[in-house]
Amino acid sequence: MIWDTVQSPFASVIGTNYAPSTAELEKVKDLLPQPQIELSKVLSEIDRVQAVLDDLLLQKQSIEKYIDAHKSLLSPVRKIPPETLAEIFIHCLPTDSLYAVRNLAEAPLIFTTICHDWRQIALNTPQLWRSLHFFLPPLLSDDVFFRRIAGITLWLERSGSLPLSISFHEGYENDPHIIPQSRPAMMASLIRSLMRFSDRMQDVYLSLPSSSFPIFDNLSPSFPILTSLHVWEKGFQTHDMNGIGSAGFASLLHRMPALEKLELIGFHRIGINLNYRSLPCNWKLLTELVIHPLPLDLPQVIAILSETPRMQSVSVGIILNTSTANYHLVHLSNLHKMRVTFMTNGIWELQDRNDYLEACMTCLLKCIQCPALLALSLHYHGPGVAVSQRPFLGLVLHNLETLELEIGVTPEALSVWFSISPNLITLILKDVGFAAQDALFPEFLRDSHLSSLTCSPSNPSPSWPHLQNMQIYFIPLPSVYIPSDPPITGATLTAFLKSRSQASLKSCIIVFRHKVLFSEAELKTLRSLKECGLKLDMQWMKQLEGPSEPDLPDTGLKRHQPDGISQFRRLPGTYENLIE
Structure with missing residues (x-):
């Protein structure tokens, strides 16, 4: 039924x-x-x-x-010889960092969790254990601390006799009274364990609170093969900070006879009167130097560079002063990357500021002879200036591929760069709109500049024919006057992008402080360029918000950027895309 x-x-x-x-x-x-x-x-x-x-x-x-x-x-993998598997394991190590981490989900530790045979191969492959990054929180129990020391020691022992790369990051606690009293003794125990391997340390990155540096220095023997030292002092405690200028730190450098790369970050007690040149480095071996954020004076910079004939990359700050001394020429035939940040104490009048900045910049660029320079970054931290073409006249930078200017320059100064850097590939201009009370500096990028870069029947050989990447940031501060007539028009910008995208241009990022108007035909052209592969991003800031950081998931996130290409952190505010 x-x-x-x-x-x-x-x-x-x-x-x-x-x-x-x-x-x-x-x-x-x-x-x-x-x-x-x-x-x-x-x-x-x-x-x-x-x-x-x-x-x-x-x-x-x-x-x-x-x-x-x-x-x-x-399975074919069973037929792979152990030595081949070991080589495969080595190629699986992270490539985004110089240091391996203590993470079971990443190489090399992940290979110890697959099977017994793979574990044994991994443990018996020294190349997998020659680098290590480890972190010590400020509040850690004695038991956990000593177990971590044991793990770090075991890791490094597996590296056999290979050179080591070590990154040591110790957490900083603002209130020293809540740090366990046993902390110095535990740190001493850790450093003693590390110093067993000092004769094999080739690269060391230290990120330590000021109180831990004396312990490290007192327990450190010599580092005969150390070529790279990165030091970041965190926090500042006047009662226990020896400082980089102390005999202790100087003696530490003295025990590094093979040092080639030196990076000093932090050290807030150091003033500009410190004679960095007196540090016992073998300056003739040095190829890379970073001193941040505290500035040196111009004589120190020139004196240091005069003793570093092998220098390849340098990043320093220079404080403006009234020195008008004549300096001898410094020939650096290997220098390919230079980043200089000019700073002022802000007490001078506008005209003095501008004059001293131009004089300092002119002296530096004229004294440092670097024909192989590939990347140059010039920055200025201070109230508004507008540098003329004077510091750049006469420069010969035919090999320059990357130019980054975070500094106010006149339109005429920007035009000079067309002739002195004909082979430029990447251009980064950052004008954050600094303004003095008695003067305002308009944008230095004009229609005339874009016309010089545009290929046309009347301009068959435009400037910078190899330009591939361009980033322009015009970010206003609340006090900056926004001109009603923007110096760049939509028609000129569209013509430039259309002509250069057919040649070498691959990407273009522009953030305006005013709205650039495009016709419907121009917008259609720009959208077509994006569809054809041009990485194009053009926005303008409609409204500035307050000084506080935005409550966003990625606020404060440090991102890795490809070498030579920087990313400007935009101010919090409301942006509008111009071509979407």
Whole structure:
């Protein structure tokens, strides 16, 4: 029998609010016994079939397990010799950092979790354990601390006799009174364990609170093969900070005869009167130097560079002063990257500021002869200036590929760069809109500049023919006057992008402090360029917000940027895309 409500005597009232009479209720009751019997039979059959299905599923699982167990014997990876597997493991090490980390989800530790054989191969491959980054929180129990020391020691022991790269980051606690009293003793124990490997340390990155530096210095022997030292002093405690100018730190450098790369970050007690040149570095071996954020004076910078004939990359700050001394030429034939930040104490009048900045910049660029320079970054931290073309006239930078200017320059000064850097590939201009009370500096990038860069029948050989990447940031501060007539028009910008995208231009980022208007035809052209592969991003700031940081998931996130390409941190505010 087919149990279908359509064939029921009560089909017309099923699903309605109809209330059956007493006689109808009796008829309904008489209809139910037979379908209930049939339901019981169906449930019994389901139980039987389910039991059969469960049994079949168990058989399936057993057969698959049998097959998989034997198929694994056929896996080609079983035929790979251990030395080949070891080489594969080495190529799996992270490439975004110089240092491996203590993470079971990453190489090399992940190879110790696969199987016994892989674990043994990994543990017996010294190249996997020659680098390590480890972090020590400021509040760590004694038991956990010493277990971490044991783990770090075991890791480094596996490296055999290979040179080591070590990154040591110790957390900083603002309130020293809550740090356990045993902390100095524990730190001493850790450093003693590390110093067992000092003769094999080739690269060391230290990020330590000021209180830990004396411990490190006092327990450190010599580092005969150390070529790279990065030091970041965190926090500032006057009662226990020796400082970089102390005999202690100087003696530490004295124990590094092979040092080639030196990076000094922090050290807030150091003033500009410190004679960095007196540090016992073998300056003639030095190839990379970073001193941040505290500035040096110009004589110190020139004196240091005059003793570093092998210098390849330098990043320093220079404080403006009234010195007008003549300096001798410094020839650095290997220098390919230079970043200089000019700073002022802000006490001078506007004209003095501008004059001293130009004089300092002119002296530096004229004294440092670096024909192989590939990347140059010039920055200025202080109230508004507008540098003329004077510091750049006469420069010869035919090999320059990357130019970054975070400094106010006149339109004429920008034009000079066309002739002195003909092979430029990457241009980064940052004008954050600094303004003095008695002067305002308009944008230095004009329509005339873009016309010089635009390929056209009247300009068949534009400037910077190899330009591939361009980043322009015009970010205003609240006090900056926004001109009603922008110096760049949509038509000129569109013509430039269209002509250069057909040549070498690959990416263009522009953030304006005013809205640039485009016609519908120009917008269509720009969208077409994006569809054809040009990485194009053009925005303008509609409104500035307050000085506080925005409450966003990525606020404060440090991101890695490709070498030579920087990313400007935009001010919090409201932006509008110009071409979407």
